[in-house]
Amino acid sequence: MKWNDKKTSEPNRTSQNSDGTYSVHSEYKLPGRFFSHPDSVVRVSWKHDSMEDWESRELSVHDKDFPWKANVQDITVPNLLIGKAAVLKCEVSNVFPDVLTVKWLKKEKGGQDLFPVVHSQTYNISELRPEKQKDKTFTYKLCLKFKPSISTEEGAEFICRVEHPTLEVPAEKSTGPLTIKGDHPLPSPVLGLHTTSPLL
Structure with missing residues (x-):
């Protein structure tokens, strides 16, 4: 397996499946800012004796499968x-x-x-x-x-x-069009008492 046309420094991990086939796990560590440029692409390639030629898959920030989207x-x-x-x-x-x-x-x-x-x-x-x-x-x-x-x-x-x-x-x-409200205190209620005396 190759990452960006280079062999990974990490050893591949191989495990046997129940049907007699094998699965291979490979990791490639990238600098944190590798994807800072939108044209940056990671390409993993693999080749087996049963294959006529190399196969590959690519990943960039614009792919639907890219795991991080702001x-x-x-x-x-x-x-x-x-x-x-x-x-x-x-x-x-x-x-x-x-x-x-x-x-x-x-x-x-x-x-x-x-x-x-x-x-x-x-x-x-x-x-x-x-x-x-x-x-x-x-x-x-x-x-x-x-x-x-x-x-x-x-x-x-x-x-x-x-x-x-x-x-x-x-x-x-x-924000949409803003609405500004006034901040004026409400007038205090005025209490009054009005009485009417009966006519004598």
Whole structure:
């Protein structure tokens, strides 16, 4: 057996089946960032005396059988109150390899153009950090913190755009048009007592 036209340094494990045939198990260890480039391909080839020629199988990040596909979660929109800090979270799970680009974009009310959201006094964007999971994949989270305003956020949309080698096109999740609510205290009820004296 060969991996990418090279013999593996690990010995193959052979086991006999109940019908008298044999099964061969072969492993090939790759650098963690091998699949960082979308054109990277792993090819395993095998040849037996009963075969006329080599046979092979390939695996790349675009194959349906590729076990890791970056999964972008829906954005949960909290209650947005005027002047009260709010946080939008963009979470991406099942990431491998750990090469990821995540951006926040904004679409103005009634518009179609997307504008990049940058870290500023208005918009606080957290640092993008990977969290390694038990299955060796990574989870990323990018938070956007801001204080909603009727003039700038009412009816606008925030979009999280994710780029990863396993995605043929960038994946996007949107908040949908935002609704900003006022944060004014309700008027206190006024209790009054009105009596009418009987006419004498």
